[in-house]
Amino acid sequence: xxxxxxxxxxxxxxxxxxxxxxxxxxxxxxxxxxxxxxxxxxxxxxxxxxxxxxxxxxxxxxxxxxxxxxxxxxxxxxxxxxxxxxxxxxxxxxxxxxxxxxxxxxxxxxxxxxxxxxxxxxxxxxxxxxxxxxxxxxxxxxxxxxxxxxxxxxxxxxxxxxxxxxxxxxxxxxxxxxxxxxxxxxxxxxxxxxxxxxxxxxxxxxxxxxxxxxxxxxxxxxxxxxxxxxxxxxxxxxxxxxxxxxxxxxxxxxxxxxxxxxxxxxxxxxxxxxxxxxxxxxxxxxxxxxxxxxxxxxxxxxxxxxxxxxxxxxxxxxxxxxxxxxxxxxxxxxxxxxxxxxxxxxxxxxxxxxxxxxxxxxxxxxxxxxxxxxxxxxxxxxxxxxxxxxxxxxxxxxxxxxxxxxxxxxxxxxxxxxxxxxxxxxxxxxxxxxxxxxxxxxxxxxxxxxxxxxxxxxxxxxxxxxxxxxxxxxxxxxxxxxxxxxxxxxxxxxxxxxxxxxxxxxxxxxxxxxxxxxxxxxxxxxxxxxxxxxxxxxxxxxxxxxxxxxxxxxxxxxxxxxxxxxxxxxxxxxxxxxxxxxxxxxxxxxxxxxxxxxxxxxxxxxxxxxxxxxxxxxxxxxxxxxxxxxxxxxxxxxxxxxxxxxxxxxxxxxxxxxxxxxxxxxxxxx
Numbered sequence: 001x002x003x004x005x006x007x008x009x010x011x012x013x014x015x016x017x018x019x020x021x022x023x024x025x026x027x028x029x030x031x032x033x034x035x036x037x038x039x040x041x042x043x044x045x046x047x048x049x050x051x052x053x054x055x056x057x058x059x060x061x062x063x064x065x066x067x068x069x070x071x072x073x074x075x076x077x078x079x080x081x082x083x084x085x086x087x088x089x090x091x092x093x094x095x096x097x098x099x100x101x102x103x104x105x106x107x108x109x110x111x112x113x114x115x116x117x118x119x120x121x122x123x124x125x126x127x128x129x130x131x132x133x134x135x136x137x138x139x140x141x142x143x144x145x146x147x148x149x150x151x152x153x154x155x156x157x158x159x160x161x162x163x164x165x166x167x168x169x170x171x172x173x174x175x176x177x178x179x180x181x182x183x184x185x186x187x188x189x190x191x192x193x194x195x196x197x198x199x200x201x202x203x204x205x206x207x208x209x210x211x212x213x214x215x216x217x218x219x220x221x222x223x224x225x226x227x228x229x230x231x232x233x234x235x236x237x238x239x240x241x242x243x244x245x246x247x248x249x250x251x252x253x254x255x256x257x258x259x260x261x262x263x264x265x266x267x268x269x270x271x272x273x274x275x276x277x278x279x280x281x282x283x284x285x286x287x288x289x290x291x292x293x294x295x296x297x298x299x300x301x302x303x304x305x306x307x308x309x310x311x312x313x314x315x316x317x318x319x320x321x322x323x324x325x326x327x328x329x330x331x332x333x334x335x336x337x338x339x340x341x342x343x344x345x346x347x348x349x350x351x352x353x354x355x356x357x358x359x360x361x362x363x364x365x366x367x368x369x370x371x372x373x374x375x376x377x378x379x380x381x382x383x384x385x386x387x388x389x390x391x392x393x394x395x396x397x398x399x400x401x402x403x404x405x406x407x408x409x410x411x412x413x414x415x416x417x418x419x420x421x422x423x424x425x426x427x428x429x430x431x432x433x434x435x436x437x438x439x440x441x442x443x444x445x446x447x448x449x450x451x452x453x454x455x456x457x458x459x460x461x462x463x464x465x466x467x468x469x470x471x472x473x474x475x476x477x478x479x480x481x482x483x484x485x486x487x488x489x490x491x492x493x494x495x496x497x498x499x500x501x502x503x504x505x506x507x508x509x510x511x512x513x514x515x516x517x518x519x520x521x522x523x524x525x526x527x528x529x530x531x532x533x534x535x536x537x538x539x540x541x542x543x544x545x546x547x548x549x550x551x552x553x554x555x556x557x558x559x560x561x562x563x564x565x566x567x568x569x570x571x572x573x574x575x576x577x578x579x580x581x582x583x584x585x586x587x588x589x590x591x592x593x594x595x596x597x598x599x600x601x602x603x604x605x606x607x608x609x610x611x612x613x614x615x616x617x618x619x620x621x622x623x624x625x626x627x628x629x630x631x632x633x634x635x636x637x638x639x640x641x642x643x644x645x646x647x648x649x650x651x652x653x654x655x656x657x658x659x660x661x662x663x664x665x666x667x668x669x670x
Contacts, residue, residue, distance in 0.1 A: 022052075022056065025052035025053065025056065028048040028049035028052060029049060031045035031048075032046060043073055043076055046069045046073050050062050050065050050069075050073075050080050051080065053065060063085065063088065066081050078097060078098075078100070078107075079101065079104075079106050082094045082097040082098050082101065082114070083110050083113075086110060086113055086117065087296055088295070089117075094110070095111075098110060098114065105134075108130070112124045112127040112128055112153075115127065116149075116152070117296075119300060121160060121162070122157065122162065122165050125150060125154060125165070129150065131146055132146045132147075132150065144180065147177075147183060148180065148182040148183055148186065150170075151170075151177065151186035151190070152186045154171070154186075155186050158171075158189075158194055159193040159302050161342070161465075162465065163193075163194070164467050164468060171190065171194075173191075173203065178203075179210075181207040181208070181210035181214065181225070182207075184203050185204070185207040185229055185232070188200045188204045188207060188232065189232070191203060192235070192236065197236050197239045197240050198240070200232075200236050201233070201237070204229060204236060205233075208230070211226055227253060227257075227258050227263055227267070230252065230253055231266055231267045231270065234247075234249040234267075234270060234271075235270055238270070243274060243277070246274060247274050250271040253267055255267065260297060262293045262297045262298065262299050262303070265290060265293050265307070266299075266303065266307070268290055269287070269290065269310050270310075272286055272290075272310075272314065273310050276313075276314045276317050276318075280317035280318045281318045283317075284315055284318040287314050301343070302343070305342070305343035312328065312350045316354060316358060321354045321355075321357050324350060324351070324354040325351060325355055328347045328348075329351060331347055332344070332347055332348065332351065332375065335377075337416045337420070338377040338417065339420070340379055340425060344379070344380065345383065347380060348375075348378045348380020348381040348382075348383070349380045349384050350380075351371070351378075351381065352364075352371065356368055360388070361392060364388055365385065368381065368384060368385055372385055372401075377408075379420070382401065382405055383429075386398040386401060386402060386429070395433055395436050396437075399433045399434070399437070403430075406430070409421035419457070421453075422450040422453040422454065422466070424468060424469040427450045427469060430446050431446060431476075434446065443476060444477055444480055444485055447472070447473035447476045447477060448473065448477060450469055451473035451488065451491075452488070455491065455492065455495045458495075467496065467499065467500070471503075473489075473492050474489045474493045474496070474513070475489075477492070478512055478513060486513050487513075489509065489513045490514045490521070492509075493506045493509035493510035494521070497510055504528070507525050507528055508529060510522070511525055
């Protein structure tokens with residue numbers, strides 16, 4: 001016969017509602033004390049006590065009650081134990097408990113929550129999709145919860161830099177996402193992670209309006225739910241440059257009413273970043289006094305890195321250069337291989353800013369280039385140097401530094417170095433610099449090597465982080481007419497078609513790549529592409545022919561091409577008015593010009609070189625007579641000096657002339 005206390009417990013449980021958890025716990029404790037150790041109803045009473053403790057958010061007490069109940073209770077309360085471990089932050093123990101307990105719908109929900117808190121967002125999203133596919137086992141209202149949790153996991157994947165893991169149809173918010181404030185908030189978070197702040201502002205406003213208008217929450221619950229929405233709104237306003245609106249939102253948040261320590265910490269951090277614009281020294285002192293979130297309320301990794309980033313930025317604004325440099329150098333020294341994560345790259349940039357004391361241009365390069373020699377694998381420092389060279393409009397040394405970095409990574413044999421070498425961000429940077437110099441063959445070569453690497457690394461069953469890079473590489477290689485480039489493009493698109501069968505861009509690229517070389521690979525995919533008739537439906541070919549060839553608009557003349565003269569637009573004339581045709585100037589002829597007279601053929605020669613030239617004066621006639629061209633050539637003779645002293649040339653006297661003294665005047669008498 002059952003104990004009276006257990007019977008009373010069963011009666012209470014049958015008529016209990018959500019507000020009776022304290023009474024349930026009281027009766028359960030009384031039933032446990034009254035029950036005999038061998039009673040079959042003891043486990044039921046103990047189980048009821050564990051559930052009541054969980055309902056009262058006493059998770060540590062629930063774990064202690066499960067351990068005290070023995071092996072039989074632990075087996076019966078596997079779900080409750082896993083949930084209590086999850087709520088107390090013991091994620092590894094919760095995962096082990098779930099693995100030992102087996103598979104069930106409730107277990108899957110807890111497993112998804114554990115994976116989400118452990119930042120295994122891919123696993124969490126996969127579990128939620130699996131639960132959503134099984135419609136017949138779900139409870140009433142579960143579909144809405146699954147959609148909310150799945151959208152949260154997708155947003156976290158975007159923040160984690162794994163946007164490729166989110167299906168394309170789930171990236172953009174749908175109509176159903178605007179019906180609840182939770183889904184609208186998660187959709188806004190996804191937009192924030194992709195940098196679409198304008199759309200995020202609209203979604204956050206929608207989420208706030210829905211939260212304030214809902215009847216499912218009381219006033220206290222509304223205030224609790226509105227806090228993260230307001231914090232995100234303030235962040236979006238700050239990113240959009242609306243600093244006054246962001247500051248007003250922070251002032252409207254009453255931090256003493258915020259129960260979630262992580263949300264309170266983020267709100268305080270963001271408010272201090274705005275305050276640092278006016279008083280960085282006070283903001284730096286207040287930031288140092290912020291508490292650290294721990295336990296179940298600890299921040300996610302990307303939140304912790306952003307918080308640390310804000311701390312260093314405020315310290316730099318407060319002229320704490322040596323402290324920031326020392327701290328960031330210590331953190332970066334622990335990395336033995338290059339890392340392309342945003343958290344580590346930001347540290348390299350902040351270290352460079354501290355070393356140069358916030359200088360720019362050549363002054364900054366003077367301080368940073370020696371650091372790059374000591375830390376050649378620091379990606380953040382490398383990107384800072386390249387950015388400074390680009391700002392100085394000197395991309396050649398920037399490309400040389402990047403190519404030298406690539407060569408060092410290619411000589412390494414580890415897979416980590418190869419992943420960094422062909423990371424999408426660095427490949428995109430190299431392509432941008434090559435395009436700036438017009439080196440299109442180098443662009444195709446870089447894309448071909450990157451696509452080959454990610455095709456080897458990623459499995460044929462799922463897409464990976466290099467999927468977007470493989471797609472862009474295929475598109476770029478497809479522009480080439482070289483057979484080798486077309487073959488590489490075909491391999492890239494074939495890989496995408498295998499990993500993402502619904503990608504129509506990859507299918508079209510595969511068809512275009514092998515259309516002229518291997519029709520057998522093209523034929524199975526022709527049916528998935530829209531027919532040509534559908535693509536040209538509604539296009540009037542005759543009208544296009546009659547319209548003629550489209551002519552691109554002529555670029556407006558620049559100030560350099562116009563010189564110092566003002567253009568018609570600058571002088572205030574009407575831009576649409578057609579300029580009058582320039583008057584051609586009439587050629588002027590000489591006054592004495594005679595069309596019947598033949599022009600002098602020597603008119604292009606200088607005056608003294610013409611045959612009609614006659615010098616004026618005695619000196620001019622003498623010079624003309626001495627000239628060799630057309631003049632008399634002087635005759636010379638050689639006379640031997642006496643005594644064998646040599647010889648000398650003298651002008652020969654003219655024949656038949658009188659002596660030189662005959663023409664001389666006689667001197668007058670003194």
